[in-house]
Amino acid sequence: MTSSLTVRSLSVRFHLPGATVHAVSDASFAVRQGECLALVGESGCGKSVMAHALMGLLPGNATVAGSAWLRTGGAPPLDLIAAPERVLARTVRGRRIGLVPQSPAAHLTPVRTARAQLVEALRELGNPAPADELAARAGLAPAQLDRYPHQLSGGMAQRVVNAIALAGDPWLIIADEPTSGLDRPLVDATMTELRRLADDGRAVLLITHDLRAAEQVADHIAVMYASRVVSLAPAAEFFAGPRHPYAAGLLEALPSRGFTPIPGRPPELTDLPAGCAFLPRCDRSTAACSHLPEAGTEPSRVACHHPLEHHVAR
Ligand SMILES: Nc1ncnc2c1ncn2[C@@H]1O[C@H](COP(=O)(O)OP(=O)(O)OP(=O)(O)O)[C@@H](O)[C@H]1O
């Protein structure tokens, strides 16, 4: 059986005094063996919260609903949302799923060298591979590993956490902005490495603002807007002509496509409308849009009452 992660109707709420943050709403998608799914969307739309929900890393004021079934060869299927913390800690985090955290510097211990932290991860996860080898794959020279976190540039710290995420040889790699602070050649190298991991029979969930990087590596593109996955499409289709007006807007905002920003701002996640959250920014909206659009069906899903036509030959 093909290994996969299948997320169904995942919702995450944060309870604050006097307000509820709707960080992830009714998200469904799958990542299969050999595939890379890129998750894109503006800052604050819920991408990292989704990653943390899958890893069991949400804070105490969060409630989670839905399911996320992890099926990988040999091990019994596991619903990451229902699984006890003990099981996630012992069998999932670092082992079946490796997370590249979004803020590398915050995840490194200041008083120990990068090497000490990578060696510890390898030992804990029972991986006999030499630290230098893992580091080299992440684009780090052995001498750079001997530095303390404050002696690392942002790009080097990024590469250290990328290497640590792979220390347990995980089946799924969730990479949350793995290229922030990296220059183009290192972005390309990181994407090549992620592609290699997927091609080796693993799976990659890439969270990124960098659509150009996503285009290099992803098989499918999921777009989040205001806590919802509003579009999910094969990458070739997405880049040829996205059907969701928000997805189209994201592409038009790229420097290579004219740099036209989407006017307006996303709504507050404490105060989401009942209908389409993109309505106030959308030039295709009608009265129908005050009702929530259906999520659509795979392989090319578009949660919109008035999707754009696309002209890709099927
Ligand atoms: N512990 C928390 N308590 C309350 N709200 C939170 C908490 N953690 C995250 N949020 C809120 O959840 C929303 C989604 O945040 P998230 O970090 O997932 O965004 P993101 O899509 O990853 O953005 P970026 O691209 O900037 O990383 C934000 O509005 C954020 O303020």
Ligand code: NI
């Ligand atoms: Ni984030």
